Amino acid sequence: MRRYCYHYAFHRKPVYEAEKGSMRATKAKRASGLWLLEPFALAVLLILLANGARAADLDIWQQPSAIPEMPRGSVWSGFYMGAEAGLSQTATDAKSSGRTKELSRTDAAFGLFAGHNWEVGRVVLGVEAGAAYLGGKAKATHPTLGEIKAGSKWTATLKGRVGLPVRNFLPYLSAGVAASEHSLTANGKTRSSVGIGPVLGAGVEAAFAEKWRLRLDYSLTGIVNSKDNYNGTNVKRTAANHRLMIGAAYAF
16 A cells, blocks of 8 residues: 555656646746737727827817818809909001011000809809900001001900819919900001900919909900001001909909
8 A cells, every 4th residue: 555655656746747837838828928919909009099199189180270261162153243454565567568567555454354153063164254445556657658556445355264273262264255446547547446356364363252352364365457458558457465464353
């Protein structure tokens, strides 16, 4: 019996040591697993903190500014009318007997305009009618005709416009037709007529209030291209006008 107990104790000790070692390995493995999870837990915590900070920043960023933006669709759409003033230059080529003389004059110009805009997606389409005083006559001496005078007093336009709004600004291009008065005095005779020609332009508008707009507009107008008889002498005249205007408009 004693021999059996001794034999059992002798062989049990290594088994006990093995079980003890296995328990240590299990604890170490669990500790290792927890250590591996710590970076993931820390990363999740940092992500949550970062999202919280970002949300707080967005709340601050999305607070209304001191100058509220005008609602889209209330700035450019609809009917408007206004007045403008600026500089106008009318140039006339008078050709007779193979000789050409250019007359040019720059004057103050004044005008009225009215139109209607439609917003189509991101584009603003419009139609506009206007009339402007262009100035007086220029004087020159032609090689064969002697003293001549030429000029254009007024023009009336009908244009289509297309623009691309950028916040409260509207850069645009325009094209249409113009009816313009023009007169030429040569060889003792004056001929005055109204010519129909193209008008091209470009500009930019700024909406500084819900109903008011300022604009800078450039226009190039073809006035006349005709050949007439001046007391027995044929004279060909070609005229065009370009002007730069500053305008203010009220939208309805």
